[in-house]
Amino acid sequence: MTKIALIRRSLPQEPTIEVFVPNYKEPILPVNHGGFGWYGLQAYNEQGQLMCHECGIFRDSLGRHIRKHKLSAKQYKNKYGLMKRTKLISENLKNKFRTIANTNHSLDKTPEITGKAILAMNKARKKQRGMRLSLEFLNQQGTCPAQCLSRLIEIAKIEGRDVNVYQVEHSQPRLVYLLATRFGSFNKAKQIAKLILNANDPLYTKQMIIEDMVAFYRKYHRWPLRKDYENGLMICSKSTLAYKNGGLIKLRLEAIELKEIQDARAKISEQIPKFAESIELQYAGRARR
Numbered sequence: 001m002t003k004i005a006l007i008r009r010s011l012p013q014e015p016t017i018e019v020f021v022p023n024y025k026e027p028i029l030p031v032n033h034g035g036f037g038w039y040g041l042q043a044y045n046e047q048g049q050l051m052c053h054e055c056g057i058f059r060d061s062l063g064r065h066i067r068k069h070k071l072s073a074k075q076y077k078n079k080y081g082l083m084k085r086t087k088l089i090s091e092n093l094k095n096k097f098r099t100i101a102n103t104n105h106s107l108d109k110t111p112e113i114t115g116k117a118i119l120a121m122n123k124a125r126k127k128q129r130g131m132r133l134s135l136e137f138l139n140q141q142g143t144c145p146a147q148c149l150s151r152l153i154e155i156a157k158i159e160g161r162d163v164n165v166y167q168v169e170h171s172q173p174r175l176v177y178l179l180a181t182r183f184g185s186f187n188k189a190k191q192i193a194k195l196i197l198n199a200n201d202p203l204y205t206k207q208m209i210i211e212d213m214v215a216f217y218r219k220y221h222r223w224p225l226r227k228d229y230e231n232g233l234m235i236c237s238k239s240t241l242a243y244k245n246g247g248l249i250k251l252r253l254e255a256i257e258l259k260e261i262q263d264a265r266a267k268i269s270e271q272i273p274k275f276a277e278s279i280e281l282q283y284a285g286r287a288r289r
Contacts, residue, residue: 006044011036011056014225019043019051031080034223040081048090053080057249062088068253145182151175153193162196206251209236213255214262223252 006020012030028038036056043051049058054069138144159167179189
């Protein structure tokens with residue numbers, strides 16, 4: 001079977017994001033109603049991960065992810081025009097499983113050897129995960145909280161005590177992300193460093209950003225994109241969004257949940273007067289009897 005060639009394309013819903021899609025013939029129909037990509041095409045990123053048509057997030061395996069959207073693999077493929085034989089798994093993960101299967105097949109299948117191999121592999125993974133989260137590892141990389149804060153203070157000595165996100169990104173592009181990860185947000189790091197907060201960049205909480213996304217949906221009947229933050233239609237800037245609780249896609253999923261809760265409460269509040277009126281009518285009828 002010949003390998004299908006991939007070409008680079010910009011997402012129609014998010015032109016700033018480029019993905020790789022199979023080189024099929026034109027025309028291709030973009031997904032509407034808040035989705036991402038094109039019908040009948042599976043998009044990939046540079047690492048070969050698959051893009052979810054529902055939310056635009058990239059994963060090595062979409063089988064478990066699409067359950068969050070209350071879709072089975074069959075429903076997902078039918079909704080976006082994918083073939084039934086299309087695999088919802090990346091080539092990298094497929095090759096990894098193939099390597100593990102070949103390795104296990106070549107080993108002796110006695111329970112003692114298989115059990116020891118699994119225990120050793122899990123122990124190595126925990127050790128590596130713990131090493132990356134340890135303060136010693138962060139110190140070696142120069143990314144511990146104290147080091148990140150000192151780097152911010154050094155930039156503030158040059159740019160001024162009211163240094164903003166754009167100035168820090170220009171000087172050290174990854175520092176804003178590190179500060180948001182270590183201290184919760186860029187402005188909280190500035191508060192700890194006793195720097196001046198900008199009046200046009202207040203402290204936005206996660207709940208405020210999500211509620212603003214729901215309000216935008218009720219006004220324009222679509223979920224906001226990054227260009228909406230660039231054009232000033234939202235309460236916070238694109239930089240604040242990029243480093244806040246995982247970015248736009250994760251916040252959009254939580255905004256969808258919040259909208260469903262608000263809609264359910266609105267329906268209940270509409271039904272309460274009707275129930276009260278029916279109860280009053282019943283009592284009035286009994287009183288006449």
